[in-house]
Amino acid sequence: MIILDGKIVAASVKESVKAKAALLIREHKKTPHLAAILIGTNGASETYVANKVKTCEEIGFKSTLLRFDENVKEQLLLDTIKKLNVDDEVDGILVQLPLPKHISEEKVINTINPSKDVDGFHPSSIGKLVQGLPTFIPATPYGIMLMLKHYKIDTVGKHAVVIGRSNIVGRPMSILLSQNTNPGNCTVTICHSRSKNLTEICQQADIIVAALGIPGFLKANMIKEGAVVIDVGITRVADATKKSGFSIKGDVDFENVAPKCSYITPVPGGVGLMTIGALMMNTFAAAQLKIKN
């Protein structure tokens, strides 16, 4: 059993983007530039955005952080995005989710210029992903693909089971794994809350992506010997032994599942660490796109 180490792969992705960015800066005087919009003071969102900004610094990208009060008017937010859309200095735009309830997530995302949509949530980005066209892939599925690639995991003709049909993980994951690419070319089964016989379905899987958000859901009896298990869960569970008062749990009963696997991602330390690297890949691609056009 081999642990798919998010730390190692993320570091390798960052190194690679850093080198490519250095080349872009040298040859085209173009520094990739990410603009991040953060609304309110949600603790998790603060941490995510801070890490994104810090990573930009580490790999030689520019970044701009625009902060808004919890009560910001939707129109001000949309106008800000429109300005960033036409700002030649800015390559990628991300709006940290979730948004306050009075703001339409759909409107906000649809306002981002698709050529700067580094989160890959715009319908046009998702549509291109489905059609196999060059596009920005949402960070979590992209991170998983980078991980499978890094460890040279053979996916062709394998049966992959994706548990969860969310727009940001399960759905794009199921599409990417079934495309005529490498990694890819899996037979893919997508399961969700209305699925029956989940145990029997998972038992057939060569590759399982668990993205349903129920800690410890995937048990040892649900997987076959030698399966590849990708755990996307990151649920905060109360834990009195931790200073923070919680620990992070994945969707997989790791202790019992891991011994049966050929490869498995830990939580924490697995997929979660890949997302920022994926975002940086997208931001680099956005900058590169601008030079080509």
Add this chain to the structure above:
Amino acid sequence: MIILDGKIVAASVKESVKAKAALLIREHKKTPHLAAILIGTNGASETYVANKVKTCEEIGFKSTLLRFDENVKEQLLLDTIKKLNVDDEVDGILVQLPLPKHISEEKVINTINPSKDVDGFHPSSIGKLVQGLPTFIPATPYGIMLMLKHYKIDTVGKHAVVIGRSNIVGRPMSILLSQNTNPGNCTVTICHSRSKNLTEICQQADIIVAALGIPGFLKANMIKEGAVVIDVGITRVADATKKSGFSIKGDVDFENVAPKCSYITPVPGGVGLMTIGALMMNTFAAAQLKIKN
């Protein structure tokens, strides 16, 4: 075993759109208007477009047919689409595929204003479909959904196997069937040319959508008793007994498969007949959208 009769369902869909269009004309002085672009003189394309125009007439829609020579310049085509995009009289635009080789299908489709993209091939339309937002659904998958609905086939929690991952049938079909809608909420397995153990996978299916384009591919031993079988294949096979010299064959070995099914679509007379009705639904929706905005 019940035959899913495309003729009956298509007639019912057309009647329903006709009634809704009459209301739109009466209450809003708005006649749905489809503009179709046809390039060259391909026999099948001629027939398809002629049927679309004829159906428009039958149900009280306006239609405009724009014909171009096989050698038309790409730019002229793009300019024509741009004019239709801003023409307030036109609600839906379709460009009959396939296109001559010197014209980029991607460019042509991406030029169509997404709010008039009644074929549902624009990345933005596909993206919205993935995200479960209101959009134009490509005609074949839409037709199949209308058929499942008409016959009140229970899909919730069922295992659907889709054979084929094309952008216009297999892929959108797999997405629609797995969404939290009715019909929908299936566990969906998408298979393709690189899939292994196809027989075993199909044997588990409560619903099979065969969209691979190999006549008679799906045999009786591949399905379980009581399955619902949807045949999307429409291959022309040489047939000396026909005046045309060919007959149309589906992907299903109908004669042997039908007795084991609960429901099955024939070819011809099944899914193929649904596509024009679906297109008319989309064109009506485009006209209605314009009134709302």
